Amino acid sequence: MAGVMIVEDDAALRELLRDTLEKRKYTVITAADGREALAKFRPSVVDVVVTDLLMPEEDGLMVIMKIRELKPATRLIAISGGGMAGPGSYLLMASKLGADAVISKPFLPSELVQKVKELLG
Amino acid sequence: MSTRKKVKEEGGLKPAADVQLGMLAGGIAHDLNTIITTIYGYSEMALESIGNSPEAELNIRRIIGAADRAKMLTGQLLDLSRRTSHEKVPVRVAAVLSETIDFIRPSVPEGIRIMSRIAAADAYLSAVPAQLFRIFINLIINAIQAMSGKGGTLTVTLGYIEGSDEIISGELHRDLLIRFTDTGKGMDEATASRIFKPFVTVGRENGTGLGLMVVSDAVKELGGTVTVSSAAGTGSTFELIIPGAFFGTLPEKY
Numbered sequence: 001m002a003g004v005m006i007v008e009d010d011a012a013l014r015e016l017l018r019d020t021l022e023k024r025k026y027t028v029i030t031a032a033d034g035r036e037a038l039a040k041f042r043p044s045v046v047d048v049v050v051t052d053l054l055m056p057e058e059d060g061l062m063v064i065m066k067i068r069e070l071k072p073a074t075r076l077i078a079i080s081g082g083g084m085a086g087p088g089s090y091l092l093m094a095s096k097l098g099a100d101a102v103i104s105k106p107f108l109p110s111e112l113v114q115k116v117k118e119l120l121g
Numbered sequence: 122m123s124t125r126k127k128v129k130e131e132g133g134l135k136p137a138a139d140v141q142l143g144m145l146a147g148g149i150a151h152d153l154n155t156i157i158t159t160i161y162g163y164s165e166m167a168l169e170s171i172g173n174s175p176e177a178e179l180n181i182r183r184i185i186g187a188a189d190r191a192k193m194l195t196g197q198l199l200d201l202s203r204r205t206s207h208e209k210v211p212v213r214v215a216a217v218l219s220e221t222i223d224f225i226r227p228s229v230p231e232g233i234r235i236m237s238r239i240a241a242a243d244a245y246l247s248a249v250p251a252q253l254f255r256i257f258i259n260l261i262i263n264a265i266q267a268m269s270g271k272g273g274t275l276t277v278t279l280g281y282i283e284g285s286d287e288i289i290s291g292e293l294h295r296d297l298l299i300r301f302t303d304t305g306k307g308m309d310e311a312t313a314s315r316i317f318k319p320f321v322t323v324g325r326e327n328g329t330g331l332g333l334m335v336v337s338d339a340v341k342e343l344g345g346t347v348t349v350s351s352a353a354g355t356g357s358t359f360e361l362i363i364p365g366a367f368f369g370t371l372p373e374k375y
């Protein structure tokens with residue numbers, strides 16, 4: 001089954017998304033910030049990366065840019081609850097940098113599962 | 122639009138406060154939206170595993186209903202942050218520039234001076250005040266970072282381009298020229314050519330690497346251009362040219 005990486009600094013949400021995707025039989029790897037994500041990404045088999053945008057250390061925009069360089073075929077989903085510029089602006093920036101899909105928080109996990117399915121075709 | 126009206130509208134502008142309020146509202150909304158996603162998620166999961174228990178199902182649906190109301194509230198918070206900072210009004214550019222410099226001055230490290238030369242004190246732009254503030258603050262912070270350690274001077278000049286006069290609907294319009302010249306460490310040509318792309322920083326310890334991209338996007342939105350000239354070791358000049366400035370009082374020759 002496909003590998004999904006969850007990058008989210010909020011521990012409760014990170015575990016929820018892991019549970020949700022593991023129930024659908026995806027292999028899930030998690031990371032609490034961008035730096036951890038990039039370190040784990042290199043040696044793992046990851047088809048889809050789901051990343052929050054505002055995080056300590058390397059943020060999600062950096063994750064998107066670096067993964068686009070490292071392995072362009074990876075599908076990228078950006079999730080964001082806003083921040084100073086409002087969710088639209090951060091998610092717009094994520095799209096400009098190469099995210100395949102964006103989801104505004106709050107969302108239902110079933111919406112994320114649907115997006116992951118769509119991107120994997 | 123009459124001069125009196127411009128001055129009256131400007132009287133209510135507080136771009137620094139606007140940006141801070143927007144950041145606060147946006148920050149709270151961001152954290153709450155993450156928490157609400159978790160509430161939705163476990164509620165959805167509980168509904169899937171609950172079996173035949175109408176009472177438990179009703180209770181979970183009430184939790185989801187409460188989360189829906191919280192989601193509406195965070196939406197209102199984000200609307201507030203957008204409303205306070207996204208409306209175009211006539212802005213006296215010199216006023217926003219002075220406010221930005223006053224805002225940053227208390228946190229400027231010792232050994233760094235900021236000088237301003239304002240030759241177009243009465244020039245107005247139709248702009249979002251907070252957006253102008255963001256352009257200026259990012260360029261000023263960038264200059265301060267380039268001079269950190271060794272000290273230096275940032276000179277900010279506000280004038281207009283000679284010969285750019287244009288009369289539109291009976292009103293004089295000119296291109297504004299705003300320069301930020303620092304005596305910092307500068308950069309080589311290769312770095313200068315990439316500097317408006319995201320995550321290009323001169324010294325990784327400084328900033329998010331997004332500041333100059335924000336500047337470039339915001340200046341484009343105003344129909345203007347931003348360019349940099351720089352040499353390693355001697356400092357940098359960022360030059361903004363923004364068309365369509367108009368005047369509260371007509372310059373003497375008109």
